[in-house]
Each structure stands twice: as C-alpha cells, then as structure tokens.
Amino acid sequence: ILMFRLKKARPFIVILLIALAAEILLFNYKAIFSLGYNQTQVGSYTVGGGLNKQNDGNLKMVRTGGYIEIKDINTNVKNLYIDVQIFNASGYDSTSTYNGKFDTTQISVYADDAANAQYQKLGSRDIVHKVKQSQYITLHLSGNTNNIKIQFDEQIGTVMHIYDIAYNAHVPFFISFGRIAVVWLVLSVLYLLRPHSGAYAFIYDRKNVKQKAVKFIVGIGLVLIFFKVVNSNPYFVVPRWDQHYQYQDLARAFAHGSVSLEDEPSAKLKAMDNPYDTDLRTRLNVDYRWDRSYYNGRYYVYFGVLPELIFYLPYYLATGEDFQTYIGIYIMGVLLIAGTFYLLGSVVERWFKKTPFIIYMLACVMMCTGCGALAIMMRPDFYSLPIITAVVLSLWGLGFWIRSIKEDGTLSRPLLAAGSLCMALVSASRPQQLVVSFTAIALFFDPVFKKKILLLGKKYGNTAAFVIPYVVIAILVMYYNYIRFGSPIDYGANYNLTTNDMTQRGFVAGRTFLGIFSFLFETPQTMAVFPFIQSIGVSTTYMGTTISETMYGGILACNMWLWPVAAAFLGKAGIWKNKKALAMMRAMMIAGLVIMVADTQMAGVLARYVMDFCWIFFVAASIGIFALYEYISENGSELSLKLYKCFMMVAFAEGMFYNFMRIFMSDTESIVESNPELYYRVMHIVAFWM
Numbered sequence: 289i290l291m292f293r294l295k296k297a298r299p300f301i302v303i304l305l306i307a308l309a310a311e312i313l314l315f316n317y318k319a320i321f322s323l324g325y326n327q328t329q330v331g332s333y334t335v336g337g338g339l340n341k342q343n344d345g346n347l348k349m350v351r352t353g354g355y356i357e358i359k360d361i362n363t364n365v366k367n368l369y370i371d372v373q374i375f376n377a378s379g380y381d382s383t384s385t386y387n388g389k390f391d392t393t394q395i396s397v398y399a400d401d402a403a404n405a406q407y408q409k410l411g412s413r414d415i416v417h418k419v420k421q422s423q424y425i426t427l428h429l430s431g432n433t434n435n436i437k438i439q440f441d442e443q444i445g446t447v448m449h450i451y452d453i454a455y456n457a458h459v460p461f462f463i464s465f466g467r468i469a470v471v472w473l474v475l476s477v478l479y480l481l482r483p484h485s486g487a488y489a490f491i492y493d494r495k496n497v498k499q500k501a502v503k504f505i506v507g508i509g510l511v512l513i514f515f516k517v518v519n520s521n522p523y524f525v526v527p528r529w530d531q532h533y534q535y536q537d538l539a540r541a542f543a544h545g546s547v548s549l550e551d552e553p554s555a556k557l558k559a560m561d562n563p564y565d566t567d568l569r570t571r572l573n574v575d576y577r578w579d580r581s582y583y584n585g586r587y588y589v590y591f592g593v594l595p596e597l598i599f600y601l602p603y604y605l606a607t608g609e610d611f612q613t614y615i616g617i618y619i620m621g622v623l624l625i626a627g628t629f630y631l632l633g634s635v636v637e638r639w640f641k642k643t644p645f646i647i648y649m650l651a652c653v654m655m656c657t658g659c660g661a662l663a664i665m666m667r668p669d670f671y672s673l674p675i676i677t678a679v680v681l682s683l684w685g686l687g688f689w690i691r692s693i694k695e696d697g698t699l700s701r702p703l704l705a706a707g708s709l710c711m712a713l714v715s716a717s718r719p720q721q722l723v724v725s726f727t728a729i730a731l732f733f734d735p736v737f738k739k740k741i742l743l744l745g746k747k748y749g750n751t752a753a754f755v756i757p758y759v760v761i762a763i764l765v766m767y768y769n770y771i772r773f774g775s776p777i778d779y780g781a782n783y784n785l786t787t788n789d790m791t792q793r794g795f796v797a798g799r800t801f802l803g804i805f806s807f808l809f810e811t812p813q814t815m816a817v818f819p820f821i822q823s824i825g826v827s828t829t830y831m832g833t834t835i836s837e838t839m840y841g842g843i844l845a846c847n848m849w850l851w852p853v854a855a856a857f858l859g860k861a862g863i864w865k866n867k868k869a870l871a872m873m874r875a876m877m878i879a880g881l882v883i884m885v886a887d888t889q890m891a892g893v894l895a896r897y898v899m900d901f902c903w904i905f906f907v908a909a910s911i912g913i914f915a916l917y918e919y920i921s922e923n924g925s926e927l928s929l930k931l932y933k934c935f936m937m938v939a940f941a942e943g944m945f946y947n948f949m950r951i952f953m954s955d956t957e958s959i960v961e962s963n964p965e966l967y968y969r970v971m972h973i974v975a976f977w978m
Contacts, residue, residue: 402431803888835892
C-alpha cells in the first residue's frame with residue numbers, strides 16, 4: 289500500500305524538485321552570475337543638478353534634475369546596487385506622496401561606455417528601501433565604463449538618504465517559498481490536466497469524502513487569497529473619501545428613525561432650479577455632498593438598502609461604532625466562493641452527471657478568480673458592496689432553485705422558497721440583477737407548462753413557496769422607495785449629485801455598442817514590464833454624455849475560459865444531450881447581456897460593473913464546458929478529446945495569469961500607490977529578470 293501511494297505521489301515530488309531547481313538556478317540566476325564579479329563599494333560621489341548635500345548627510349532636491357555621479361570607474365560594469373530612502377524634512381520615513389508612490393524613489397541611470405563617450409540614458413527604475421531586490425539593477429554596457437550618473441526623478445523639497453552604493457555587486461539569493469509553492473501548484477494542475485491524465489476518471493460525486501476534502505482545501509485556499517487581497521490596499525481599508533461613508537451615515541439616520549441622511553443640504557443647493565447640473569453647481573460654488581441622492585430638500589442613499597440592514601445598522605446598534613466596508617466585502621467574498629461551489633455542483637448533478645471532478649473544480653476556481661471578485665477584493669469600496677451582495681444572493685438562489693427540482697420531477701418547497709427569497713432580495717441590493725430571476729422561465733419550464741405543478745396547476749403549495757418571497761420583499765422594497773421618492777419603483781439613482789444630470793440621461797441606443805464592445809471584446813494594452821497588462825481608456829465617437837473609467841479589457845477578450853459560451857449557438861450540432869441545460873445557458877447569456885446594456889445606459893462603462901454580469905457568463909461557460917466534455921468523451925475522436933483537454937490547460941494558465949495580474953494593474957488608488965512594498969515585492973518575484 290505504501291509503495292502504491294508513493295508511486296501516485298512520485299510525479300508531484302518530481303514537480304516539487306523541478307520547482308526547487310527553478311528557484312535556485314533560474315529565478316536566482318543573477319545571484320549565480322554575480323558570484324564572479326569584483327564588487328566595488330562607492331566611497332564617494334559628486335552631487336550635482338538640483339541636489340544639495342545637507343550637514344546631516346542627507347540629500348535634498350532644491351530643483352528638478354538632481355543627480356549624483358560616480359567617476360573614474362574604468363571597468364566593465366555589470367550591475368549597479370543602490371539603497372536609497374526618501375525622508376521628510378524631519379528625518380522620518382515619508383508619509384506624503386511622491387510621484388504617486390509612498391517610500392519609493394524613482395531614479396534614471398546614465399552611463400558612458402566603449403560605444404558612447406557621452407552619457408546615454410539606460411532607463412529608469414523604482415527603488416524601495418524595504419524591497420532589497422529592487423536595489424540591484426542589471427546594466428548592459430559595451431566595454432569599460434568611466435562614469436555613471438544617477439538622476440533622482442523626485443519632487444522639489446524631497447529629502448533622501450543613500451545607505452549604500454556599489455557596482456558589480458554580489459546579488460544575494462532571494463529564495464521565495466511562495467514562488468516555489470505557486471510554481472509547484474501550477475505545474476501540478478497542468479500535470480493533472482494533461483490529455484493522458486488519470487484524473488479525468490474520477491467523476492464528480494458530492495458525497496465522496498475525498499472530493500469533499502479537496503473542495504474544502506481549495507475553498508480555504510481561495511478564502512485566504514481573498515483575505516490577503518482585501519487587506520492589500522490601505523486606501524480602502526480606511527477610505528479617505530467622504531462619499532464612501534454613506535452606509536455609515538444611513539445607519540445613524542435609521543437608528544434615529546429617519547430614511548433620509550441627517551446632513552442638512554446647503555441653502556444654495558436648495559435654491560437651485562436644477563441642482564443636478566454639475567457644471568452649474570461648480571460655477572455657483574454650491575456646497576453639496578457628492579454622490580448622494582438629493583430629493584425634495586433632503587439627502588438620501590440610493591444604493592441598495594440590504595447591505596445596510598445586514599452589516600451597518602446591526603453593528604451600529606450593537607456597538608455605537610461604524611462598520612468597516614472592506615470587512616463586508618470580504619464576508620461576501622467568502623459566501624461567493626461557497627455559492628460558486630454550490631451552484632456549479634448543482635449544475636453538474638442536474639444535467640452533467642459524467643463530469644470529471646477535476647473539470648468541476650477547475651470551473652469553480654476559474655469562476656471565483658475571474659468573475660470580478662478579485663478586482664473587488666483589491667478595491668473593497670462602498671460602491672462594490674451592493675454588487676457583490678447581489679451576486680452572492682443570485683448564486684445561492686440559482687443553486688437552491690436547481691436543487692429544488694427532484695429526480696422524479698417534483699419540487700422541494702423549502703429549496704424553492706429559499707431560492708426565491710435569495711433572488712427577491714437582489715432587488716434590495718442591486719435591482720438590475722433581478723433580470724437573472726427570469727432564467728426561471730427556462731429552469732421551470734417543465735414544472736409550469738408540462739407537469740403544471742407550479743403556477744398553472746393546483747399545487748398551490750409550490751406556487752406559494754415560489755411567489756410569496758417575491759411578494760413580501762417587493763412590498764417592503766416598494767414601501768421603502770415610496771416613503772423616500774414618492775414612487776414604489778423609484779430607487780433614487782437618477783437624483784444623485786455626481787458628474788452628470790441623470791434625471792435627463794434616458795435611454796440612448798448609441799451608447800449600447802460602446803458598452804458591449806468595452807465590456808466584452810476590447811483587448812487590454814500589453815507591455816513587457818510587470819504586470820504586463822495595462823488599463824486602457826474608453827474611446828468612442830459617440831457625441832453625447834456618457835460616463836466611463838479606465839477598463840482592463842473585455843471579459844471575452846481576456847478570459848479564454850469563457851469561449852465555450854459559443855456552444856450556446858450549437859443547438860443543432862448534436863452536442864446537447866440535455867436541451868434544458870442549453871435553454872438555461874442561453875437564458876443566462878441573455879440575462880447577462882440585458883444587465884450589461886442596462887448598466888451602460890443607466891450609469892456608463894465602469895470597471896466595477898463587470899461583476900454585475902461577468903459571473904453570469906462564467907456560469908454559462910461552465911455549462912458549455914461540461915456539455916462539450918460529455919459530448920466529446922462519448923462521441924468524439926481521441927484527437928478531439930486531446931484538443932479539449934489541451935484547451936483546458938491553456939485556458940487555465942491564461943485565465944489565472946490575467947486574473948492575478950489584474951490585481952496589480954496601475955490605476956487611481958491602485959496597489960502601486962497605496963502599498964508599494966507589496967507591489968514591488970511581487971513584481972520582483974514574478975519578473976525575476978529585472
């Protein structure tokens with residue numbers, strides 16, 4: 289038995305040895321190459337340009353272009369080592385922003401060599417005092433070098449201290465156990481996904497103890513990743529923007545018996561004929577609260593009330609303190625992981641009972657990391673909480689609904705009611721996601737129209753279980769809307785004081801294509817430096833008012849895992865043994881497109897809106913993946929099955945790379961600004977050649 293287990297573990301031991309070898313020989317190649325260098329410490333250097341040396345030994349930028357020079361080197365310089373740190377005027381570590389970064393020194397390196405008698409600029413680099421890897425810079429020069437100039441690209445008034453400078457330095461070995469673990473994990477997954485892998489023989493079984501253990505371990509791994517990411521951006525752990533505290537303000541208002549915020553609008557705002565005209569408010573110097581709804585002389589919160597009732601109000605009533613938004617985002621992230629496992633497991637058990645466990649697990653991991661949740665964990669802001677709350681409710685609601693249909697075609701009323709309750713509560717969090725409720729037409733087509741045990745027949749208990757949660761929640765939400773805005777269907781979003789007058793926004797068909805293209809098909813900008821993918825602005829010939837932010841590529845352009853949604857158009861190709869699954873897949877895609885267009889029309893093209901519908905496309909793609917495997921494994925050739933499995937490998941590698949690099953893309957309030965130590969540490973672990 290022991291020998292059998294060792295034989296099964298042998299490939300993973302070999303992969304671990306490969307990961308260890310790669311860590312030493314590949315990822316630390318600079319340390320190996322530098323062993324033969326003749327390291328030279330720089331004892332003195334000249335100071336020039338706009339840089340002054342102070343009595344305490346620190347350097348101060350008095351004007352731009354400050355630099356130091358290392359002269360009379362006369363040797364072939366292979367690398368440069370510099371440890372420098374920014375200080376403020378009092379000598380403490382800087383807490384103010386320099387060039388958009390904290391405690392990060394930007395330098396440009398110039399040098400002469402055998403091919404250039406004058407200085408040539410070699411490039412620029414960010415040096416972080418706490419990240420040792422950032423301080424070793426490989427140089428590519430021709431022949432001997434006589435002089436090196438290091439220019440500091442910092443603001444006037446910056447004070448810095450140089451701890452050490454050397455050239456031809458011995459680079460230390462930077463052993464990263466995290467990198468070893470990631471390489472081992474990725475190679476192990478790819479090994480399990482290879483065409484001849486025996487892992488495909490293990491069919492998904494919810495009751496299998498070993499499979500439960502694997503799901504638990506993977507789930508905990510995702511929970512830990514979410515925890516690390518949600519705590520990685522200090523800007524959103526303690527937001528510095530007033531509008532991010534609306535739910536906290538609403539908790540105090542609710543506690544005092546009011547549905548409007550307690551802040552009194554200014555007299556100037558009340559006197560305006562059109563308070564929603566942004567430019568006019570600015571021109572008249574009107575004092576107002578940004579992004580609140582303003583209606584009949586009072587401020588309101590137009591975002592869904594459910595997160596308020598789940599988190600902020602109970603916490604305030606219990607402690608008298610404000611609930612922190614990023615904690616709510618994380619809790620919902622954990623529930624999203626569990627909901628994804630539950631929903632996709634329900635899909636497999638209902639329609640694709642021959643699905644290998646490894647494909648199910650892969651679908652869960654890809655959906656959890658690719659649906660937009662990681663991006664929201666990276667920016668756990670107030671705006672994203674109602675979005676992720678609605679997604680979690682929808683995941684669980686669909687899962688309950690699917691499981692409510694028993695094998696004999698009858699319905700489980702508790703599960704039916706639980707599903708309807710979750711789906712109905714979406715209206716109190718993110719109303720546009722209510723569109724997902726209409727997938728019930730595809731899901732319950734047989735119980736309604738054929739067996740007549742729901743809605744149309746005499747099974748009143750089933751109908752009550754399905755309908756009553758919607759009725760109760762609708763009454764409560766409509767009442768809340770009515771007492772605020774005088775209409776049961778008015779959530780107040782059009783009255784918000786933001787960048788444009790949304791009371792006049794309306795539906796304009798010309799915006800639709802822009803949203804579909806940006807959200808689905810636009811490719812991101814790639815580059816040769818970490819994180820290799822760059823955000824892009826939204827360009828359009830649309831002549832009118834629309835709102836857009838920098839985007840990160842369309843979900844179909846950036847996630848190969850979603851490409852099997854094309855199977856929805858192959859209804860007559862013979863791959864769909866179960867037409868109900870095809871109907872559900874198409875219903876999901878239609879719901880996703882409707883929400884996408886609604887977001888574009890109601891608000892604009894914003895990165896956080898991707899999560900409104902991205903998870904829907906992941907569910908649809910998972911259905912397509914399961915269906916394709918079932919068809920190819922039963923009816924396809926050996927070659928087609930190999931190609932399918934190769935696609936799984938490539939899609940997994942591409943998706944994981946994009947989804948995790950997306951965390952580090954530079955944008956406003958990004959990790960490179962708020963947490964440069966983490967950013968540059970990861971950068972040098974990934975881009976080890978820098």
